[in-house]
Amino acid sequence: MLRLNSKEVRQLLHNKFVVILGDSIQRSVYKDLIQLLQSDSLLTSSQMKTKGEFTFENDHLIEGGVLEGLHNGIHYREVRQYRTRYHLVRFYFLTRIYSAYLESILDDFRAGPPPDVLILNSCVWDVSRYGPSSMMEYRKNLEITFNRLDAELSSSCLVIWNMTMPLGPRIKGGFLIPELQHLNQTLRKDIIEGNFYGATLAALHLFDVVDLHFHFRFDVGNRVKDGIHWNNVVHRRITNLLLTHLADAWGVVIPEKDPWE
Numbered sequence: 001m002l003r004l005n006s007k008e009v010r011q012l013l014h015n016k017f018v019v020i021l022g023d024s025i026q027r028s029v030y031k032d033l034i035q036l037l038q039s040d041s042l043l044t045s046s047q048m049k050t051k052g053e054f055t056f057e058n059d060h061l062i063e064g065g066v067l068e069g070l071h072n073g074i075h076y077r078e079v080r081q082y083r084t085r086y087h088l089v090r091f092y093f094l095t096r097i098y099s100a101y102l103e104s105i106l107d108d109f110r111a112g113p114p115p116d117v118l119i120l121n122s123c124v125w126d127v128s129r130y131g132p133s134s135m136m137e138y139r140k141n142l143e144i145t146f147n148r149l150d151a152e153l154s155s156s157c158l159v160i161w162n163m164t165m166p167l168g169p170r171i172k173g174g175f176l177i178p179e180l181q182h183l184n185q186t187l188r189k190d191i192i193e194g195n196f197y198g199a200t201l202a203a204l205h206l207f208d209v210v211d212l213h214f215h216f217r218f219d220v221g222n223r224v225k226d227g228i229h230w231n232n233v234v235h236r237r238i239t240n241l242l243l244t245h246l247a248d249a250w251g252v253v254i255p256e257k258d259p260w261e
Contacts, residue, residue: 002244002254006040012247017088017113021120025165030091032235034059034082042232052078074129097122098141106152114154121162123194128187139197146205158249161202163195163211168227210245212238
């Protein structure tokens with residue numbers, strides 16, 4: 001894993017359109033990336049906890065969030081965008097990997113510009129919020145989504161499937177509403193099963209896979225108390241993992257650095 005500084009990230013993503021799809025973990029992936037595009041500082045805890053705000057580090061809320069009301073329901077929406085003369089990064093919040101909402105996102109891509117990089121994940125909401133057949137529906141929706149991405153995206157678009165991060169033994173906080181507390185018994189295993197289906201299917205479609213579950217399986221000291229989210233150190237490591245992957249895919253050589261740098 002490379003450790004890129006802000007200047008190197010700006011060079012690597014020069015004239016690139018990066019789209020990130022997913023849940024609150026993916027939102028923090030988006031936030032850390034646009035933070036690193038502007039400075040080498042890490043996100044603060046407050047920045048990572050806040051959702052749906054009007055602006056974050058010079059980005060803009062395009063849709064949903066505080067514009068439509070904050071809540072923890074399956075119809076929550078949040079679209080954010082960071083844009084400069086040479087960089088474009090956009091985030092769409094998902095509560096399900098495939099739905100009519102995903103089709104509207106694909107409509108955005110058709111309207112242009114098309115993304116150069118698509119980083120996506122959706123699993124925790126999918127296997128916990130949609131009834132007893134959630135896992136079976138998740139498997140079907142994964143297949144539909146990957147088929148739609150194959151059909152709609154340019155062959156030059158680099159698609160990266162982020163595998164879901166490991167969950168804690170007990171999940172707390174707003175995500176797991178009271179009527180779903182019983183899922184604390186099974187959700188950790190459901191995530192592993194969902195990761196298997198997602199990674200296997202992504203590989204069959206020749207999409208790239210970054211196994212965040214593997215990379216951070218022993219890094220539980222950096223997971224926050226709610227059992228789902230992770231601290232700013234881990235998110236900077238995730239950013240560097242993804243950027244290393246992009247550099248390798250594009251054949252970009254990043255000079256080696258002095259260990260003290």
